[in-house]
Amino acid sequence: MAETGRDSLLWNGNTETPALLASRCRDCGTKGFPPRTVCGQCYSTIQERITLPRRGTVFAFCRLFSRGDSYGKGPQTVGYILLEDGMLIPARLLFGDELLQIGTPVVLSAGPGKPPPEKTEQQSAYYFVPENKGEGRWR
Amino acid sequence: MEIAVIGLGITRFGYFPGLSLENLAAEAVQKALADAGVGPAHIDLACSANVLASSLQQEFTLGQKILWELGIKKIPVLNLENACSSGSSAFYLTCLAVQAGAAEIGLVIGTEKMHLPGNSILSGAATGAAEAQAGFSVPALFALRANRYMHTYGATAADLALVAVKNRRHASLNPLAQFREPITTEDVLNSTPVAGPLTRLSCCPLSDGAAAVLICNKKRAKRYQSRPVYVAASVLLSGSYTNPPSLTGWEVDERAAAKAYAMAGAGPEDLDVVELHDAFTIAEIMHYEGLGLAGPGEGVRLLKEGATSLGGSIPVNPGGGLLSRGHPLAATGVAQIAEIALQLRGEAGARQVPGARLGLAHCMGGDLQGDARSVTVHILKK
Numbered sequence: 001m002a003e004t005g006r007d008s009l010l011w012n013g014n015t016e017t018p019a020l021l022a023s024r025c026r027d028c029g030t031k032g033f034p035p036r037t038v039c040g041q042c043y044s045t046i047q048e049r050i051t052l053p054r055r056g057t058v059f060a061f062c063r064l065f066s067r068g069d070s071y072g073k074g075p076q077t078v079g080y081i082l083l084e085d086g087m088l089i090p091a092r093l094l095f096g097d098e099l100l101q102i103g104t105p106v107v108l109s110a111g112p113g114k115p116p117p118e119k120t121e122q123q124s125a126y127y128f129v130p131e132n133k134g135e136g137r138w139r
Numbered sequence: 140m141e142i143a144v145i146g147l148g149i150t151r152f153g154y155f156p157g158l159s160l161e162n163l164a165a166e167a168v169q170k171a172l173a174d175a176g177v178g179p180a181h182i183d184l185a186c187s188a189n190v191l192a193s194s195l196q197q198e199f200t201l202g203q204k205i206l207w208e209l210g211i212k213k214i215p216v217l218n219l220e221n222a223c224s225s226g227s228s229a230f231y232l233t234c235l236a237v238q239a240g241a242a243e244i245g246l247v248i249g250t251e252k253m254h255l256p257g258n259s260i261l262s263g264a265a266t267g268a269a270e271a272q273a274g275f276s277v278p279a280l281f282a283l284r285a286n287r288y289m290h291t292y293g294a295t296a297a298d299l300a301l302v303a304v305k306n307r308r309h310a311s312l313n314p315l316a317q318f319r320e321p322i323t324t325e326d327v328l329n330s331t332p333v334a335g336p337l338t339r340l341s342c343c344p345l346s347d348g349a350a351a352v353l354i355c356n357k358k359r360a361k362r363y364q365s366r367p368v369y370v371a372a373s374v375l376l377s378g379s380y381t382n383p384p385s386l387t388g389w390e391v392d393e394r395a396a397a398k399a400y401a402m403a404g405a406g407p408e409d410l411d412v413v414e415l416h417d418a419f420t421i422a423e424i425m426h427y428e429g430l431g432l433a434g435p436g437e438g439v440r441l442l443k444e445g446a447t448s449l450g451g452s453i454p455v456n457p458g459g460g461l462l463s464r465g466h467p468l469a470a471t472g473v474a475q476i477a478e479i480a481l482q483l484r485g486e487a488g489a490r491q492v493p494g495a496r497l498g499l500a501h502c503m504g505g506d507l508q509g510d511a512r513s514v515t516v517h518i519l520k521k
Contacts (some may be wrong), residue, residue: 010272031382034268040380060290060386062282063335064274078273080283080386080509088383088509092273102290114274125272 010034011110011126012051018110018126019051020089033089054108055131056083061093061100081106081128092127105131140402142234143360143367144519145244146175146353147477152317152465154254155347160192163349164205164250167470171351175363177244179211182353184242186217186233188225188249188469195255205248215241220469222504223418224375225249227472227515230352231375237354244355244363249474251467253345267507278342278419280506282334285421287386289336292436294424296336298443300327302420303340303462305448310459312449312490317346317465327420341420346465350473352480368480371497372402372518384509387436391514392429392503399499399516400431407431410453410518411495412482414475416503417460427455430501430516449490457482457490475500476517483521496521 010033012019023035027044033052038045061079077093077100093106106128113125148170150163164187172179187202198204202216215236221228226249233245266275288294304324310316322340330340353363360367376395400406407430415430417423424438432453433441441447447455458464458478461471479498481487497520505512 010269033382059383060283060287062279062286063332064276064279064282065332065334076274078275078279078283080287082383086383090267090270090273090275090509102286127273 013124015110015124018108019054020108020126022050022052022087023047024050031085031087033087052087052089053084056081056106056128058093058100058102058104058106059088060102079128092125094127094129107131140234140370140373141238141357142354142370142373143357143364144352144370144476144480145355145360145364145367146171146177147351147480148174149315149350149474149477150348151315152346152348152467152470152474156254158347160189160196160198160201160250160252161205161208163252163347164248164351165208167250167349167351168205168209168246168248171246171353175353177353177363179209181244182211182214182246183244184215184233184236185211185246185248186219186229188219188221188229188247188473189251190220190222190225190468191251191253191255191258193220195257196252201250202248205250221513223416223466223468224472224502224504224513224515225469226350226474227476227500227502227517228375228504228513230473230476230517231373231515233354234370234373237356243359244353246351246353247473248349248351249467249470249472250349251469252347253467254347258345276334278334278337281419281421282337284386284425285336285419288421288425291387292439294439296328297324298439299336299341299420299424300324301442302417302423303327305442306417306423306456306460306462309449309457309490310463312488313459313464316459316463317344318459318463337419337421343418343461343466346467348465348467348470348474350470350477352473352477366484368483368519368521370517371405371520372399372516374399374402374516375513377513378507378510380508380510382508386509388425388429389503389511389514391511392426392501395514395516396430399518403518403520405497405518409497410499412457412479412492412498413453413455413501414458414460414478414499415455415501417456417462418466418503420462422503423455423460426501426503430499449492454492457487457492472500472502472515475502476519479517479519483519
């Protein structure tokens with residue numbers, strides 16, 4: 001029985017060199033994120049583990065004011081990132097407002113994740129930041 | 140299909156802390172029985188839709204509890220969850236059962252109580268692993284689509300707000316709607332921000348409520364109802380989950396609509412009235428396009444021309460939509476079908492679409508990989 005769908009299966013957990021984990025079908029080449037055990041196109045069960053490109057562009061974004069399963073106080077920014085290989089993935093964004101627009105180049109980064117529940121360790125999490133770090137205010 | 144709608148009942152939608160799920164459902168079912176002129180003993184199959192009671196109230200097999208209240212027993216009872224399209228999926232399933240001859244009269248019930256502690260429907264509860272990791276909420280999924288739609292087609296936040304204004308105007312004519320006080324574009328834009336560009340008035344409310352319909356084989360419909368409404372198409376489909384997904388539409392809408400139009404032998408141009416899934420303002424515009432009421436990127440124009448307002452060429456959400464009638468999740472899909480049936484019977488009162496003969500009810504449930512998990516399309520005819 002294969003495990004799927006867990007946070008730890010979404011990325012390598014390495015804050016220095018973060019990478020998103022995905023699957024690629026050996027039979028038809030279709031990629032899956034999160035990684036899959038059965039191909040969504042051809043149903044093949046021969047799926048190899050790959051990492052996705054670290055770079056992409058903002059495809060859509062929004063400021064989230066309601067508190068959901070969030071990263072703490074204050075509005076959060078979330079978006080869909082169009083990666084260099086054409087995969088579109090949901091992700092958290094750490095951005096200054098002035099940089100935030102559709103088409104902005106971004107790169108995968110990682111740091112502290114959601115505030116941990118009591119008596120549990122702080123986990124790290126991945127997010128995307130602007131590729132050009134020299135500009136704008138960060139949040 | 141060989142199915143007719145012979146009875147319908149809807150409760151007022153809103154905030155009813157003193158009423159239980161069974162109270163709400165019983166009122167809807169009793170209204171439907173009275174409408175069809177049949178007694179509880181005539182029901183020989185029932186399908187009950189509900190989304191939240193299992194997680195919020197530790198309920199299960201709610202349908203049997205509802206029916207017990209009404210004295211209905213010894214029949215096949217099904218309990219169904221399909222997110223926001225639970226009620227319309229229950230209708231779909233009951234149509235199949237009656238068409239197959241498994242029952243003479245089938246009862247469809249949609250019931251929901253959302254004003255309860257621990258309701259996390261708007262948080263990440265209803266999304267996938269990667270969306271939850273990113274901190275997505277349900278409004279975020281729609282705000283992101285709004286962002287992409289506005290970028291692609293040049294629509295504005297004020298354009299989107301017109302959906303909420305229109306549906307509130309319609310709801311002002313519906314005595315069962317949760318919100319009936321008219322609102323303006325400024326009210327929508329200036330209400331509490333939820334997920335940019337969506338504000339509180341751009342999002343459907345939390346609601347309690349229930350709806351029920353009775354169906355039978357169309358050959359026997361006139362035994363029970365002098366003005367039966369016939370089911371011309373009943374479609375339920377799931378997403379294709381291909382990557383990259385389209386954020387400016389849901390391809391399931393198009394597949395479900397095409398299948399329904401083929402079943403009904405009709406097209407979007409033949410429709411007189413539509414109820415569709417306006418959980419958020421942007422959704423109504425994108426569903427215009429998915430159902431073929433407008434071409435890609437033409438939804439805002441259709442709205443601004445007034446075509447989808449009462450009095451327009453194709454009124455959409457005459458009952459007030461999810462935005463203003465309210466959205467008790469599993470009740471919605473049943474209430475939409477009941478609203479279309481009322482319209483085709485000519486009994487919709489102040490919100491009646493004159494001479495309506497063909498109507499469509501569309502419902503969408505859940506998001507997975509940027510695609511809809513389920514879409515239902517029902518076409519009803521006079």
